[in-house]
Structures are given as structure tokens and as C-alpha cells.
Amino acid sequence: MAVADAAIDRSHNTSTAWVSRGAVWVVLALLVLVLPLQLENFHAQRWSLAVIYAMAALSLNVLIGYAGQISLGHQGFLGVGAFMSAYMVSAHGQTFWAGVVVAAAVTAMASLVMGLVALRVRGLYLALVTLVFGRMAQETLFNLKIFGKGAGVEAPRPEAFATDHAFYYLCLIALALVLYADWRFTKSKAGRAVTAVRENEQVAASYAIPVAQYKLLAFVLSGVFVGVAGALYAHRITRIEPQSLDFPLALFLIIVTVVGGLRSRTGVVVWTVGFTLLPEYLADTFGSNAPFISQAVGAALLVVILVFYPGGIGQLIRPVTRWLGGGPFKRDDEGGFVEEGVRGRP
């Protein structure tokens, strides 16, 4: 039936369809690349934050979506990247670029250690270990004497990207690199191996996939992504303080990742950006009631999306993304869950 439909319906492949597709692409590009230039500085600041969160969410997507490992302490890893980069720049006089590299390397290492824990502690139990790690990172690690005992660390921006607008483009470039790396990863043998390990470790092992190594690889990749995000996070506000890396941030990250749609890059990025900007702009509109409205709206939206679109925003917008990629505009027939995700039994 589906095959017959596809054979008859070629309307998505006509030249008109390609022209309208191109028009939508141009509008999107204008929105992302040109619109911020027209806006004031603080808009660019907000948009940078949204892009940085998108990178952190993609990092979480590697862990939860691809590898099936839940992290509830991702703000801790974000903080490791942020503090390492800030520390390299302000205490050792390194350049911003060296700071980013060190941040990515150290965060990857920290994430690798968490991966070693994950080899033994599984499922929701691992989630809890990461949760406590995040809390400990915020209240102890980032309060170490070398990090100013809670006062935070200065994190100046690189000279070439000192203005808010330039920094926004820097974040965009980083996001593009992360997206590219993520895409290549999912298309590689390693990506398929990680998926196999998530679905069933015994079966994967019987196909000669070294289970432990690929699990650790997923942790390292996730660490690199979030390390880069962390470095940009610190330099965006030119100062990093432990207070901003609290548990609600971890909750925020896991919420945008799951609601965005596990294993859906577009969904994760779209929803992270939307869910970061929505409260800010609601606050502009509603003034003092903002915290209540944005949180209540956010929570209600979350439940509604999860109940009606368990595959998240990625599932909701799939017709659009498929059409933009040259396919027909139609819903997934299977509905419901695309795949069984992280299993509950530890």
C-alpha cells in the first residue's frame, strides 16, 4: 500500500515543490543568520545561550539516545568544561582556543570516568550516580580553591569574537561542527555498534562488538560535545560561577533532550532553542508573572507533548523535516514509539 502510494504521488518531487522548499530554507537561514544582526545585543546573548544549550542537549542525546545511559548530572560536565576553559585563560594566560581544547579534553576524561562507573552500575541507578555527581560538582568541585572558592573565575572572550553578535556566530559555528560530528558518528560503524549495544548487549557481543569499548566511546564523544559547550557557556557571560550550574539546569537539559526527541538531532536542537527562548520572551511580555507563566506553560507543554507525541518534537515535526530534505509531506504511519528506548530495569 505504502509502496503504491509512493509510486503514484510524486508531487513532492516537482520543480514547484523544490522552489517552495528553497524558499523555506532561505527564510530559515535569514532567521538564524541575519535576524540577530538586526536585533539588540541582549537578543544575541540569549540566542547564544540557546545555541550552547543545544550543544549540551546533543551531548546528552549521545548518552541517552544512542547509548541508552541516563545522565542527570550533565550540568556537572558542562561546568567542568566551563571552569577548565576559564581557568586556563585567566590563571594560565592561555588563549581562548587552547581553553576550548583543554575543556573538551578534560570533560571527555571526566565523562570517561563516569563511563567506567556505567560499566558496572546500570540504568536508573547510573542516573542517580550522575545526579549526585552533578550536585557534588556544583557544591564542591567548582568551589575548589583554584576556582576561587565559590567566587567563580573570569572568562574573557577571544578578541575576534568580543561582541555579542560575533560570539553568537562563534556559537553557531561550534553547533554546526557538533551537528556534523554527530551526523558522521551515527553513519559510522561505531555509531551502529553503540546502537546495537543499547538494544541488546548480549546480542551485540555475539556479533563480536566490544561492548565496553563502545559504551566508553559514547561517553567520550558526549564529553567532548558538552566540554565545548561548557567553554562557550563560560566565555559567553565572561565569568563562570558555581551557582548557575545547579540541579534545575540538569533537569532542563534532560527535559529538552527527551521532549525534543531522543535520536532526533533536529528535534533536540529545535526544542532546546525554543524552550530556552520561550521563557525569556514570555518574560518580556508578561513582566513580573514571568517565572510562574513560563514554568507552568513549560511543564504543561511538556506533559502534553510526551503524552501525545512520545517521540517528542522530532516526531511532531518529522513531516516538515522530511519534506525539507526532499521527501513527501506525510506523517509516520507507525505512530507511537519509534523504538523502545532506555529500559527501566537496572
Place this chain on the structure above:
Amino acid sequence: MEKLVQALVNGVIFGAPYSLLALGLVLVYKGSRVFNFAQGEFGTVGAFVTLLLQSHVPLLLAVIGGVISGAVMGLATERFVVQPLFDAPKVTLLVATAAVALGAIALQLAIGDAEIRTLRPLVSGDAFVIANVPVLWQQLLIILALAGLALVLWLFFTRTDLGLAVLAASQEPTATNLVGISVRKISALVWGMAALLGAVAGVLVAPVAQLTPGFGTSGLLIFGFVAAVVGGMTSLPGAVLGGILVGMVQAFTALYVQDISWVSDQITSPELVALFVVLVGVLAVRPAGLLGKEA
């Protein structure tokens, strides 16, 4: 010697609220294999309702109202969030309960902004003093409530048919349905009971803590989870034990480690480091927790 007794007494005082919270978490996990992130908010909502009621009705009635409101919130969560997501991956459910918590915090912010309040204790004043540690009546009440509720739960699961039905539903849902027990009703029952426990924890702990929007989540929930997991996520005695253990870790670190000048010079909150080490250590040796088994 006095220091040791101090640490032990403090450990129990710190730990009892965690145990109460952990009992609710374990109950939900037994019933539906969900890590319930809304558990702390059942308590905070209960405490806030008590706060709203206490100026209009006698305190005891206000407390009862608070507990009931927490339980109602639990039932509503089960009906409108957990049921529709019955077949969803567990991480989705985890996120959904977290959303319930966020929504509840938003409501509390709307009612009482970010101000710090204190709830009146049911019984005020010191009960007694051990080793220079004054024990408040309210703290004693928390410990007694913990002991009483743990006993009731133990009787429920070992002596009643309904308790047996809950265990059956958690182990083998399909077979349980086949013998005529409604798994959905059991799920509602479990969530109602867990929310009741959470609400009791909230209204009892709020007078000895600072009642701010979301205090159940930011102050209690993480430690409650550690307690539940260290004790064994499926074991009710484990939850009580785990809570006391977490309290002990905090009390001992505060009394013995905090004073070492190198430690206080280099780091803050050493108790969280200790807790992390204990958690990873216990899970490394016993992945199912101290008293947990797969059931």
C-alpha cells in the same frame, strides 16, 4: 565519646526525613518501576496547603488538609501523567514526573513568591538533650512517624491480600491481570500511598526546615533517592536503613571531616563528596543496593 554520640544522634535526626521520602520512592518503584521525581513536591505542596490553612483552622486540621492535598496530587499525577505513559520508555516517565515537579514549583511561586517561610511545628520546644544535642519535639515526631509508617507498610505487605496483590502486580503485571487483579487500580493505590508518605514527610519536615517553593525537590529529593538506592530500590527496610545511613554520612562528615583545616581550606560541602563516594562504593560492591533484590 560525646562527639560520637552527637554524630549518631544527628545522623538519625538528619536521616529520618530522607527515610520517609525514600519509602515513597521505593513504593512507586516497586509498583511501577518509575523513579518518581515528583515525590519531593507531594511534600512541598502538602506543606504549602498547611501554610494556607493554618491561619483559618486548628493546626492539626491544617496538617491533615495538607496531607490529603499531597495525596490527591499523587492520584492526579498517576491518572493524568503516569497512566497515559504506561508503555513509554522509563526515561520518558522520569522526565514527565520531573515536569510535574516543575509545574508544582511554579504554582508555589505564584502563591507565595520566593520568600522563606516557616511552618508552625505541631509540638514546639525541645523533647530532650543528648550529648549536648537538643532534640526538638518535631524531630522526635518525624522519627516516630517514620517508625509507625514503616511498621504499617511492613504489615500491609506481609499480612494483607492487597499488599500481596501490589507485589504481584509489580512482578508479573500480565499474570496479575489474568487472575482478576486490576493492575491499573493497583497502580493508583501505590501512587496514592506514596504521595501520602511524601505529604507526611513534607508537612512534618517543613517546620524544622525553611519552606521555600520547591524545598522538597532541592533539599530532600536527592538525598531521598540516594537513601532509596543505597538501601536497595525495591526494599522498604532498605529505604529506612538507607535514609539513616545518608544522615549518618552527613553528620559524621560535619563533625569529623569539616574541622580538618586542609579540608575546609580546599573544599566546601565535603559531605557531598562523602555521599558520592558511599553511593558509588555501595553500588560497586552491591549493584542492587544493601538490602535490594530483583523483585
